[in-house]
Amino acid sequence: MTNRVVLIPFDRANSDDHVLSTKGGFSDDVFRQQVQEIEAIRDRLFGGWGMLLNERQKMLLRSGSNRSTDLNNLLPGNANEETAPQVVLGRKEGLVSLSDRWLALPQKIRKQALEIQQKVEEAHIRLADGVPGWRKVDPRAIVCADDEHLASMLNRLGECDEDVLYIRGHCDKGLSTLTSSDHTAKIEVGQVIELLNGKLPKHYKGKIKIFACSSSRDAIANDSFAYRFAALLSKAGWLHTRVFGYSESLGSYVSDGESAWPAPVPAGHKVASEHGVRAKLVRQEIRPPVGGFA
Numbered sequence: 001m002t003n004r005v006v007l008i009p010f011d012r013a014n015s016d017d018h019v020l021s022t023k024g025g026f027s028d029d030v031f032r033q034q035v036q037e038i039e040a041i042r043d044r045l046f047g048g049w050g051m052l053l054n055e056r057q058k059m060l061l062r063s064g065s066n067r068s069t070d071l072n073n074l075l076p077g078n079a080n081e082e083t084a085p086q087v088v089l090g091r092k093e094g095l096v097s098l099s100d101r102w103l104a105l106p107q108k109i110r111k112q113a114l115e116i117q118q119k120v121e122e123a124h125i126r127l128a129d130g131v132p133g134w135r136k137v138d139p140r141a142i143v144c145a146d147d148e149h150l151a152s153m154l155n156r157l158g159e160c161d162e163d164v165l166y167i168r169g170h171c172d173k174g175l176s177t178l179t180s181s182d183h184t185a186k187i188e189v190g191q192v193i194e195l196l197n198g199k200l201p202k203h204y205k206g207k208i209k210i211f212a213c214s215s216s217r218d219a220i221a222n223d224s225f226a227y228r229f230a231a232l233l234s235k236a237g238w239l240h241t242r243v244f245g246y247s248e249s250l251g252s253y254v255s256d257g258e259s260a261w262p263a264p265v266p267a268g269h270k271v272a273s274e275h276g277v278r279a280k281l282v283r284q285e286i287r288p289p290v291g292g293f294a
Contacts, residue, residue, distance in 0.1 A: 010180040012144040017181035024133025154199035163206030171212035174219025216245025230286040248274040248282040
């Protein structure tokens with residue numbers, strides 16, 4: 001059975017976004033942000049629409065007129081177009097009936113209100129479902145540097161040659177460091193090796209994937225994070241481990257299945273955000289030169 005472990009080489013306090021996007025579910029901060037977005041949309045939907053009317057339109061609305069000629073004067077098109085659910089607009093004292101007030105809005109504003117209503121519904125769906133996590137990764141196998149189960153999780157790797165250790169962080173081409181998801185902590189290549197020492201078996205024949213933006217991309221020859229990592233890993237005694245990096249920017253969150261450019265990325269799969277393709281298409285194995293790494 002293939003084991004998959006995700007190592008986030010920073011303390012848990014610095015890693016909320018990377019933990020959430022890997023494990024899935026809810027975070028207090030993310031939930032709060034989504035609620036604020038919904039409240040802003042709601043305020044715009046139920047209150048802001050009235051501010052978009054000109055004075056003449058407001059005067060006709062306040063007059064309580066129900067005459068079709070007056071209503072038609074407010075609309076650039078036909079007043080009998082399909083109307084939205086009446087719950088979209090709140091009732092305000094002194095205005096004409098709910099349906100008439102909806103019809104009295106210009107087409108552009110009615111269209112905007114329907115779009116916002118759809119966003120409200122989609123936001124509620126997101127809140128109900130939470131954030132999807134990585135496929136084939138047990139949430140219990142996602143560990144941070146200060147996790148009490150770090151050693152036991154890394155030690156279980158090596159039972160199968162297809163085992164995978166993911167190492168997550170922010171990176172860029174030619175960097176020798178990874179950065180935490182809150183951008184407040186950094187870790188050098190050598191420090192990541194130290195974190196593995198005594199925990200990941202030296203006989204490990206599986207894969208280590210540096211899941212970080214442009215982790216295999218050089219600024220000058222052989223200076224990518226993944227290359228430096230593979231070199232130090234080999235010198236430290238892991239002679240049979242295969243190391244992979246990624247040549248492009250990566251999405252923090254997995255695909256929702258709706259990306260359509262240049263081709264749909266199936267839901268639940270990791271994404272290379274630069275070109276909107278599956279991350280595995282920009283994954284590169286770091287192969288040592290003949291005679292080993294310099």
